[in-house]
Amino acid sequence: MGHKLVGILLNADMHRGVPRLKTGQESLSNYEEAAAAYGLVPCFLKLADIDTDTGFSAAYIKGANGYKSVVVPTPAVIHNRAIYSKNSPGMQRLLKHYPLIFNTCNRYGKDEIHQLLEKNTELREYLPVTTRVSGLKEMMNLYPDLILKPCRGSIGNGVMRLVRKGAQRWTLSYLSPSMQRWRSIPVNQAALPQALRARLTSVPYLVQERIPLAEIGGRPFDLRVTVQRGWGGDWQVTGLFAKLAAPGGFVSNIARGGEALSSSLALEKAFSRSTAAHIRMSVEILSLAIARCLEQDLPGLADIGLDIGITKDGRLFFIECNGRDQRYGFHKAGLTEIWKDSYRRPMGYARFLIETNSTVYNSY
Template identity: 75%
Template sequence: MGHRLVGILLNAAMHRGVPRLKTGQESLANYEEAATAYGLTPCFLKLGDIDTDSGLSSAYIKSEKGYERTLIATPAIIHNRAIYTEDSPGLARLLQHGPLLFNACNRYGKDEIHSLLEQHAGLRAYLPATAKGSAGLRSMMAAYDDLILKPCRGSVGQGVMRLVRRTPRHWSWSYRSPSRGRWITLPVDPENLPRVLRSRLAAVPYLVQERIQLAEIGGRPFDLRVTVQRGWGGEWQLTGLFAKLAAPGGFVSNIARGGEAISSSFALEKVFSGAEAARIRMSVGALSLRIASALEQSLPGLADIGLDIGIAGDGRLYFIECNGRDQRYGFQKAGLTEAWKDSYRRPMGYARYLLESGVKT
């Protein structure tokens, strides 16, 4: 296979860091190694440097002197690693006039994903009870004693809150205070919810969900992050999974909120027997592939996602959320180096497959 260019689309801030090798959690070395394995040369772009009229782009390509800006013919295949929504004008222009871009839109509302999965009868049993907004909160408080409130468009655990019934007439409300940098828990009257809580619900759309009693290690709940990607051949493949363990005293497992990444086998075998832990791992993998296949029917170009799957104390599985731009560094933090590298190899294999086959996403 001759070497051909493959584009990696980054946001502007990360793109600026390429020549200094300061790209946050994205590993340039992993991209280089993965692309080389498939006879590709990665070039790192930002949206503003792609000229759809001329077919030319300015991109960073590695040379003997390091990464240098080079004027190139825009690559035929680009993997999107920047955050864009469906209404992005620049993205729409690129999709209409430019190259083949996979994982183009990668910011989906939690309510949108839940609604799409709810249309598949075989997946409904894995979805927590869910409602939306202030009206949904009232109905959920009448039906459940423990609730999680999530911004529909939030990420890395930002804006997540919890409501727990303590007595028939009193609840506790937990939220993270940006000014204090820690979690605050306050008693609340269900008939007179705090103004700050009502303001949050009015400011942005919120999803209200039954809180699943997740399996715990030492009182710390955990869920599993499952990376599912298309690779060579175009089919969905399970790249790997790790456990996200909430910080002591916390209920949010996000690594960016103090959670810890550990081996999924280690976490599951702390709670379940070896045979049951193995069965759960296999079931989680199978469920994740089913979810990816269901979502691709409504989300064109989907090719690289991270799914959060919760495991209740009795071993039941629940879909928690879908991450359109999977943060792969959790594998590295969990000591799963090969899975971390595989999370870069699979998209490069898919890019080569698209180049060879001429398949349209």
Template identity: 70%
Template sequence: MGQKLVGILLNAAMHGGVPRLKTGQESLANYEEAAAAYGLTPCFVKLSDIDVASGFSSVYMKKGLQGYRRQIVPTPEVIHNRAIYDPRSTGVERLLRQGIQVYNSCNRYGKDQIHGLLERSRELQAYLPVTASGLSGLREMMNRYPDLILKPCRGSVGNGVMRLTRSGEGRWLWSYSLSGSRRKVSRSVNPDALPRVLRARLSSVPYLVQERIPLAEINGRPFDLRVTVQRGWGGAWQVTGLFAKLAAPGGFVSNIARGGEALKSSFALEQAFPGEEAARIRMSVLSLSLALARELEKSLPGLADIGLDIGVTKHGQLYFIECNGRDQRYGFQKAGLRGVWKDSYRQPMGYARYLYEEALRMNSY
């Protein structure tokens, strides 16, 4: 099979770091290795460097010992989107209209949107926490549940997440992290006169209010599971791997960026459950994750590479927590799962080759 280009679409800031090998958590070496396994050559591009009219793009490509250099190439026919754009941006849509196959064409979905799509499935409803929205939803949920999690619909890596816990004597405990810090703050609040700052937050941006799932714990620290589900060669969904995210001591969010710790999923589950039960839960998590991906793809065109957060209660009940459209794969590396980390790059490149072969097959008719 001859080599073909596969585009890796990056945001401008990350794209600018390619020649200096400064791309944050994205591994250029993993892309190179994974693409080569499928006879592909990766090129790194940003939207503003794609000229739809001419069909050519300015990209970064590796040139041996010279490192990454700018080149003008025909715009790749297949592009893996790893960028997040303003919802009003039409750049990716223009590429799709030109017949360019952009997979994970949108990778930032609101938590409310994802919850609504999954709620349509009768089979999956049992795995969804009870959910409301906004200030009115908060008051309703406070009447029903003693422990709540408040999440911004568009938040990421745990930013803006808050907790409200009934503390007795008619009071609630409001917990949150200071902006730009991992330091947690807690204060007692009157449910009949919620703090102005709290009310302002829920009024300024859309928030989900959910019953807090009593997650399984290790030494008093709750954990959930990050499951990477991807389409690879052949086009079918498969679970590439999973790891556990353990909340920081005293914390209520498990995000690694907020002080959480990445662990091997088998180790975490075996710490919280007997051996056979841990194995059963792990298999159930894999099955649920595939069912979630297949349900979401019905409504989200181009979906091919996602990270799902799955909670497990102390009694082994599974709950869907959230879907990450741009899965941060570095958790596998931090959990000591280097092989799975590499696989999380290999699968999308296999899917790119699959899309090329499918287009060739269709054009041969």
């Protein structure tokens, strides 16, 4: 064919589903279409099948009869969609041989991201007051509404809320073990329940002031902003959509009953049209500033999803950064072309890396 290869690195479970087209929320057809637009052939890899000694890998490539595993020269440019920390031995080994891997690490602690952004004086005003769980009682003295979240984790797992009801009385809300509904129990500030204390010490937690988010019909929402490098290497906002919390809930994660909406629709329900347009532009400017700040300390960063909260009076707050952006929210919000763009842009960046590195050349 003469088309250049681009690697898409997947976790083993998702990789196993490629020939059956069972890859969860990851769209193989979007990868094929996006890669073809840049003269690339996507090959789907897992770490165990990359032989750094020989320079060859077993990879799934689409043929006339579907996806088959074939042996190919390991692509010199790889987009990491698997979950690896920066200390992963396998990823470190791979980087020694194939340095053009973008989003090499996509699992960062919420505390780590907060500390990096806090160093930037221009971004500091957009950060909620945050501390480690050791400062919980002090935060309870200062703020009437708190969010407790694990430093690591996603889709709302382990998130809790503390709301003051009186001098020493609070209500703790959390997702029940069955993951079917939110539960609330009374808590005495002077004597936190043993179960809560055990949970907070089992894994690292952050404590944040809860931002009074704008609401639609009594349901809070925030914005997911996909920020990616594309052709040319510069950061661009690919798109954004609103995540509306489930009725009675306080987290907006789609996996926790949240609903995906067009950002324009959500903002115009909560604000006037002119205010909504101003907020949207401000969110995009803030998101680009955050991406450019983080890239200074996080090598290989190229594809992230940012959660940005808006208060009822239009103030913006950074909530968290997702190193492996779950792009399917665009699809659920009916934003099909933006969903496809979220695949096109990384493929454009891959082609850019190939073109600007003369030693990179693997064809199929």
